[in-house]
Amino acid sequence: MSARAVVSKNRPVAMQRQVLQPDGKLVDGAQPMEEEFLLEALRWMMKSRLYDHRVIGLQRQGQFGVYSPGMGQEASIVGSAMAVDPARDWMVPQYRELMASVHHGLPLEVISSQYLGKIGPARIPEGVKVLPTQVAIAAQLPQATGLAWGLKLRGEDSVVIAYIGDGGSSEGDFHEGLNLAGVTKAPIVFFLSNNQWAISTSRRVQTATRSFALRAAGYGFDGVEVDGNDVMAVYAATRAAVDKARKGGGPSLVEATTYRMSFHNTTDNPSRYQDPKDYEEAKTRDPIERVQKYLASIGLWDGKKDEAWTEELREENDRALKLAAEAQPPNPDDVFANVYQDPPLRIVRQRSELAGGQR
Numbered sequence: 001m002s003a004r005a006v007v008s009k010n011r012p013v014a015m016q017r018q019v020l021q022p023d024g025k026l027v028d029g030a031q032p033m034e035e036e037f038l039l040e041a042l043r044w045m046m047k048s049r050l051y052d053h054r055v056i057g058l059q060r061q062g063q064f065g066v067y068s069p070g071m072g073q074e075a076s077i078v079g080s081a082m083a084v085d086p087a088r089d090w091m092v093p094q095y096r097e098l099m100a101s102v103h104h105g106l107p108l109e110v111i112s113s114q115y116l117g118k119i120g121p122a123r124i125p126e127g128v129k130v131l132p133t134q135v136a137i138a139a140q141l142p143q144a145t146g147l148a149w150g151l152k153l154r155g156e157d158s159v160v161i162a163y164i165g166d167g168g169s170s171e172g173d174f175h176e177g178l179n180l181a182g183v184t185k186a187p188i189v190f191f192l193s194n195n196q197w198a199i200s201t202s203r204r205v206q207t208a209t210r211s212f213a214l215r216a217a218g219y220g221f222d223g224v225e226v227d228g229n230d231v232m233a234v235y236a237a238t239r240a241a242v243d244k245a246r247k248g249g250g251p252s253l254v255e256a257t258t259y260r261m262s263f264h265n266t267t268d269n270p271s272r273y274q275d276p277k278d279y280e281e282a283k284t285r286d287p288i289e290r291v292q293k294y295l296a297s298i299g300l301w302d303g304k305k306d307e308a309w310t311e312e313l314r315e316e317n318d319r320a321l322k323l324a325a326e327a328q329p330p331n332p333d334d335v336f337a338n339v340y341q342d343p344p345l346r347i348v349r350q351r352s353e354l355a356g357g358q359r
Ligand SMILES: Cc1ncc(C[n+]2csc(CCOP(=O)(O)OP(=O)(O)O)c2C)c(N)n1
Pocket: 096, 135, 136, 137, 138, 164, 165, 166, 167, 168, 169, 193, 195, 197, 198, 199, 260, 264
């Protein structure tokens, strides 16, 4: 370890816009993460990308549900998750941060089984402070603020991290969630992954503001913008916001500027609307390669290590996917459960028909 000041898990850290340049070199004067800590971040980022590749393949064979990959956004997903404490903080996801939820304690086989239509095996285990995946855009934000406000009223030292996209910021729920958080000074970090796309709607036409982070001013709290492809900078910015919230300093908005290096989800075809040059440019800022280049420059990374980690992580992911596939399938009758106290006649008939009875 060099004598250089480093960012460690156990110390409060200062916000840094960028720590590592796309070429893998440190920004002048920036504080890197401890090497061990950075290796851990890299491992999670690689796990995320390998999982994406595997489940996209499965989906194409009809063996996995509709899936939104995090490719290109791994530094945002992992750096933000590492900044919160799974033992006391709550995570409120959207749908693209699967590996953040896993980092926060949700077993990979549990979240994978959701995509296989499982019910019981997909239930979030007791004690895991992660809310269910949210697909109704921005609907998670008022709930996340309510959760954070409740934690504050109870006097707990917990913080909530809530994920949202650039597209989600145009929803009414975004305004309602952030406004209420500002008024109640709730301990919450809104983590906005600006991946430049909301399905096929470009960030250029999403809003006329030049920065999503600026919007925080309208709610009376801080907004910061960070290089979302730089895991060290994402960690530092999120951690500073988390520390502030924990000390009673109220909410923050962190805008992580990144790029969606894949389709919106497995039903989408971005070649219909995306300029391939943008994608090629984004590849030069790949969040994983950047860390690998840096670690190689200090003798901690090489092709052999890459191969060994890739194999181990693939096996880890495959074990979880096997468990998910083998988990108990739902009973078709479950589709009728937990909806009505007194089901109407047509539902009673449908239920009986499904069970093989007469209409
Ligand atoms: C309330 C609502 N409106 C529309 C949709 C359809 N929809 C699904 S994803 C999406 C785009 C969201 O983009 P963004 O918030 O940037 O997140 P990203 O997918 O880029 O991670 C839209 C419009 C939805 N799921 N919910």
